[in-house]
Amino acid sequence: MTVPYEAVRPRRELSVVSADGTRIHVEEYGRADGPPIVLSHGWTCSTLFWAPVVRRLTADFRVIAYDQRGHGRSTYPAARSSYGTRQLADDLEAVLAAVLPGGGDGGGDGDVDGDRDRSPYAGEKAVLVGHSMGGMTIMAASGRAAVRDRTAAVLLASTGSGRLLGSTRVLPPRFSSRRVRRAVHRQLLVSRLPLGPVTPLSRAALKYGVMAPGSTRDQVAFTARIVHACRSRQRSEWGRVLAVLDLDAELAALTVPTTVLVGTADKLTPAVHAHGMAAALPDCADLIELPGLGHMTPIEDAAAVEAAVRSLAVTYQAAEGEGAEPEAAETEAAETEVAETEVAVSVAEEAVGVSEEAVGVPEEAARTDIRMDIRTEEKSA
Numbered sequence: 516m517t518v519p520y521e522a523v524r525p526r527r528e529l530s531v532v533s534a535d536g537t538r539i540h541v542e543e544y545g546r547a548d549g550p551p552i553v554l555s556h557g558w559t560c561s562t563l564f565w566a567p568v569v570r571r572l573t574a575d576f577r578v579i580a581y582d583q584r585g586h587g588r589s590t591y592p593a594a595r596s597s598y599g600t601r602q603l604a605d606d607l608e609a610v611l612a613a614v615l616p617g618g619g620d621g622g623g624d625g626d627v628d629g630d631r632d633r634s635p636y637a638g639e640k641a642v643l644v645g646h647s648m649g650g651m652t653i654m655a656a657s658g659r660a661a662v663r664d665r666t667a668a669v670l671l672a673s674t675g676s677g678r679l680l681g682s683t684r685v686l687p688p689r690f691s692s693r694r695v696r697r698a699v700h701r702q703l704l705v706s707r708l709p710l711g712p713v714t715p716l717s718r719a720a721l722k723y724g725v726m727a728p729g730s731t732r733d734q735v736a737f738t739a740r741i742v743h744a745c746r747s748r749q750r751s752e753w754g755r756v757l758a759v760l761d762l763d764a765e766l767a768a769l770t771v772p773t774t775v776l777v778g779t780a781d782k783l784t785p786a787v788h789a790h791g792m793a794a795a796l797p798d799c800a801d802l803i804e805l806p807g808l809g810h811m812t813p814i815e816d817a818a819a820v821e822a823a824v825r826s827l828a829v830t831y832q833a834a835e836g837e838g839a840e841p842e843a844a845e846t847e848a849a850e851t852e853v854a855e856t857e858v859a860v861s862v863a864e865e866a867v868g869v870s871e872e873a874v875g876v877p878e879e880a881a882r883t884d885i886r887m888d889i890r891t892e893e894k895s896a
Contacts, residue, residue, distance in 0.1 A: 519567045519817065520737035531613045533584070534605040535597060540588035541581040541610055545573030550832045551615060551639060552824060554580040555607060557647025557674075558753050559745040561587030564646070567817035572824065579641070581610050583648065585749035598752040600762065603648070604656035611665045615639050640667035642827045644820075646813055647784065648753065650674030654762045657769040668800065668831040669773040670823050673781055673812050675788030676762040676795075680704075684782040685724050704754030709747045713739045727780045727809040734814050766792060772800040772831050774823055778808025778815065800827065 525542035533539055542562050552572060556564045562580040572578050582589040584606055585598065592598065617639050643666055645653040650671040656662040675682070681693065683700045710717060713736075721742060722728075722735045773796050777789035786804060793802040805812060805819055813820045 517733050519570060520733050520814075521566065522563055523566050523569045523573070529613065531581070531606075531609045533602070533609045535592075535602065537584050537592055537597065537602070537606065538590045539581055539584065539606050539610060541579065541614065543614070544569050544578040544580075545576050547577060549575055549577040550828055551577045551579060551641035552828065553611065553614070553641045553643050554578065555643065555645040555649030555652045556580070556583060556586070557645075557649050558757060559586070559742045559750050560646075561741060561744065563587070564741050565813060568644075568813050568820050568824070571817060571821040575825075576828065579610070579614050581606075583652070583753075585753060586745060591746065591749055595752060595755075598756055600651065600655040600756065600760070600765075603652040604659060604662070607643075607652050607656045608659055608661050611641070611662055615641060615665045640665055640832065642666075642668050642670065642824060642832060644670045644672065644824055645674065646672045647674050647810065648757065651676070651757075651760065651762055654765045654769060657765045663771065666771050668771055668827040669769065670776060670820075670827060671773060671792060672776045672820060672823075673778060673784055673810050674792075675760075675784040676766040676792055677760050679757055679760055679784065682785055682787055684785055701758050704758050705751050706754070707747045707751040710743045713743050717743070725783060725810040727778065727807050727815055729807060730809065730811075730815055734811070738811055738814060763795070766795050767797065770797045772798045772827070774801040774803065774827055775799065776803040776805065776812060776820065776823055778805045778810065778812050780807050781810045781812075783810040800830070 523544055525544050526547065527543050529541045529543075531539045531541055540562070554562075554565045554568070556562065561582050565580050569578050569580065584602060585591050589606075643653050645651070651674055653669055653671065654676055680697045680700045683696075685703065686696050686699055718735050718739045721739050722730060726735060726738060775789045775793045775796070777784070777786050779786055789802060789804070793799045801823070803819070803823055805816055808815045
């Protein structure tokens with residue numbers, strides 16, 4: 516396997532505790548002082564999924580990725596009630612509070628194990644990037660102030676807000692019965708059958724179901740490695756959530772600038788979802804369609820995803836920074852003016868000490884008059 520599809524060594528790792536006590540594994544890469552990018556992966560994946568994109572961003576950004584609950588190195592909850600869109604939103608909120616402690620209104624730091632890098636400036640906001648279920652996570656959290664206040668912009672990649680069973684195209688077109696298609700697609704989502712070891716047959720099945728016909732051998736092998744690592748029970752629990760997904764209202768509440776990205780050959784979340792989301796979003800920054808690509812767009816074309824992320828960062832994170840500059844400049848100017856005034860008063864007071872006997876004026880009265888004269892002159896200027 517070539518380098519783009521190998522794991523990237525994180526700069527640091529931490530464990531974040533979500534609202535119900537679930538521990539979420541978080542990794543950070545790149546510049547500690549860079550503009551933050553937060554990556555949220557999809558169903559049956561892990562932080563490893565983002566390796567091709569992370570490699571392209573680390574030189575310029577502080578890149579943060581985390582394992583969704585039940586995936587990777589995060590906790591595997593036992594109760595079925597621990598799997599749902601509310602829990603996805605809880606986990607994202609906990610991660611953002613931990614890695615952006617100075618975000619928004621400077622709210623709480625969150626419950627974190629491990630050392631935390633302090634934000635280089637207050638009000639730090641991230642570009643949130645969600646693929647598939649990761650995009651659904653961002654939608655689910657759209658109404659939460661702690662998330663909104665830490666978000667500059669969003670990229671929704673290869674995802675949908677609902678009605679997944681009716682639109683999925685994994686079954687060949689010859690199976691035209693809507694009822695049959697829904698039943699088969701639901702079974703694919705909720706099945707607890709173990710995937711077993713990676714074989715040529717399983718790689719071929721994955722390529723057909725979630726990738727483009729033109730995807731490379733390395734891309735397919737990388738995808739199989741990630742998906743086969745997901746435990747069957749957790750895969751099934753999240754599949755049940757996806758089967759009844761309805762986040763239309765949450766999508767409409769996603770008010771930050773948002774780009775939607777999709778591969779035109781995506782069978783799991785076809786382009787009809789992207790078009791619908793783009794129309795429903797209050798502030799759709801762009802709709803990007805990648806010709807011939809499947810569902811795993813960050814693996815199939817990492818450069819296109821990187822370009823979309825950079826465009827959002829340059830446009831909206833830069834705008835956040837520019838908004839803070841005038842206030843900082845005014846504060847610095849005021850501090851300089853105060854310092855210069857104090858120097859002037861000090862010099863004048865020394866002169867008073869030299870000449871007080873000659874003019875016959877009490878020292879303290881003379882000092883008071885000088886302060887008043889200097890400040891009156893500054894006001895008139």
